[in-house]
Amino acid sequence: MSHILILGGDGYLGWPTAMYFSIRGHEVTVVDNYFRRNACKEMDTGMLYSVPSLTDRSNTWYERTGKEIKVVISDLNDPESMRKLFNGKVNYDWSKDKKYTGIPETVVHYAEQPSAPYSLINYKCADFTLMNNLRVTNNLMWALRDYARETHVIKLGTMGEYGTPNIDIEEGWIEIKHKNRKDKFLFPRQGSSIYHTSKIMDTDLLWLGVRIWNLRVTDLMQGPVYGIETEETKIDKDFQTIFNYDEIFGTIINRFITQAVAGYPLTVYGKGGQTRGYLNIKDTLQCVYKSFLSPAKSGELRIFNQIVETFSVNELAKKILKVGNDRNHNVKIDHISNPRKESESHYYNPIYQGLLDIGVKPNYLTEDVINSIFKIVEEHSKKIRKDVIYRGIKW
């Protein structure tokens, strides 16, 4: 049994990750400042259903499974809050019998503002994104340096760090031959938003920590995640994860399916040739867990491209239109003027072998899988708000 600390444990991926580790017998502590929930309220975004507080979910989890997930509500932008999680003292005492103690073996770091459109709403949102994401990562890195150099960090990066280069995207590293000499470098990266750029910076920061302090880091370059259910969310409806279907926090496949159910044309930006790698939420959990089982070495920044297949936006739209129409929705596709600055047709050939090598068994985007998401979204169809799906946040 290991002690796992999940930063950002309230989010779309954080909470399911917590349950996934907990059900497997690990001691899990989740930390969150409710940024995502608060931002969803402030921005009036689309959430398919409401979810109980982290503490309530944790209590229900204990009732249903007999397992504890410890909850710390804390803003990790404050270095002192981060350091309390690593200094080995009993700093949090949130109920009589549940205390956070000791130094975690593994930290899963999801505690970031995760939306590209959010990061470009205006200068305040950009500032928040940069400061939050960099600061949490930097605070984590220094807490590890000062208290816990052996702790393995599993950090969520994004495939968007690479952008859409005209060469194959390797897993994190590339050997460059130049004028008869050669060296190995981080694969060149250029993000297309403040959010993506903040993740590039995270990687640079952790790479510094790995080199100068021998930290152990796995950076998962994740593609857009889709899906709504995991084995653990099925145990109780209170365990459902936060599901957004709006432009700001909703990822594309989830959003398109919701649009299909709501009778809102699928909003393809421009030509729709934008190609990305995707993965099921179940595979996110697998990838994190397998990385935990085979940790990075001391002084290693290990990078995996965390995707299992690639699609263009047009391909996704067609798949969802097909399944939607089979389910008697009247699905339409609308090619709207692209609000983003991005290539609408480009080369895209990422390598994604590392996670398969450590044992991940991919779930692909089959019609069955799409149907299963449709089914859950349909249960909430009356509550879907068309007015918040698209707002045209421009780059």
Added chain:
Amino acid sequence: MSHILILGGDGYLGWPTAMYFSIRGHEVTVVDNYFRRNACKEMDTGMLYSVPSLTDRSNTWYERTGKEIKVVISDLNDPESMRKLFNGKVNYDWSKDKKYTGIPETVVHYAEQPSAPYSLINYKCADFTLMNNLRVTNNLMWALRDYARETHVIKLGTMGEYGTPNIDIEEGWIEIKHKNRKDKFLFPRQGSSIYHTSKIMDTDLLWLGVRIWNLRVTDLMQGPVYGIETEETKIDKDFQTIFNYDEIFGTIINRFITQAVAGYPLTVYGKGGQTRGYLNIKDTLQCVYKSFLSPAKSGELRIFNQIVETFSVNELAKKILKVGNDRNHNVKIDHISNPRKESESHYYNPIYQGLLDIGVKPNYLTEDVINSIFKIVEEHSKKIRKDVIYRGIKW
């Protein structure tokens, strides 16, 4: 006559840059929050002499030259403070007849925490460095986006962004051929401190702004600067620039010369094979001015490697020992245990052609030049504090 805004206009390079533009007839506004002065006090660092406040220097400048340098004391970490400099309104009224008005044609951005050792003192200094440097750059970028997309930014980067790769260092960009395909990328970068990493992030951020908002940016990858005098500092002793000789803010050549004068052995870290590119403070001014005269185009991130020659630490120590002993100092060299994590012998071959192409005439590190710095340092020899020269801030 152009209107030039100098962010960080109180610093070692900022103030001489302000005078350089002012004497040439441009309307100059300097902005500073006195971070450097305050940090020097708090850290009890070594400054060769005290300098008058920015406002006092500006008033003396007006008396001696009849030219105005407008002063704004403001912390550009605050986005609103930054925006006031660009929104075209009369926001600062610091004396009856001197007002900041209008939108600057050129911004010279020095407003950063500039020390690698400072950035690694502890987690608070690291946090400050990241937040300050990124935030000022981001605030600048958004102010330009919202009010002044035609304004040319001259940003001070550092050669340290590249680190010491085993391939030639191009000027900012490299074409990578990989598996029979090719693309052009920012030259791979890996800094050896939080400070250097913050500058990599600045470049990534500005590159985003250039791509999505067509900003105009010149990023000067500057090597360590040395020297104490410019044509303008000679006009009045009140115009001398801040000169540090300590490990935190003192650059190596200035520091070694001061150590030689003080009878403190030159502190070579480890083997001393660390090689870098250097330039005279006079060339910093030339490089910025020539960049101003030939601005980057709209939608261009233009990168110059701002150095004029390269030396190893051993070569520098030998040069300073030679001149110091000729001047009857008893100079010793001490190879101390390296407090930094860095290669002590490595390949280093940077290209630096772009600035020569736009008209910079280099000043090299001749014995005459070293003698002229010695001469000024000797005038202050009695005040040099040996206790603050080296503190062993470890990486």
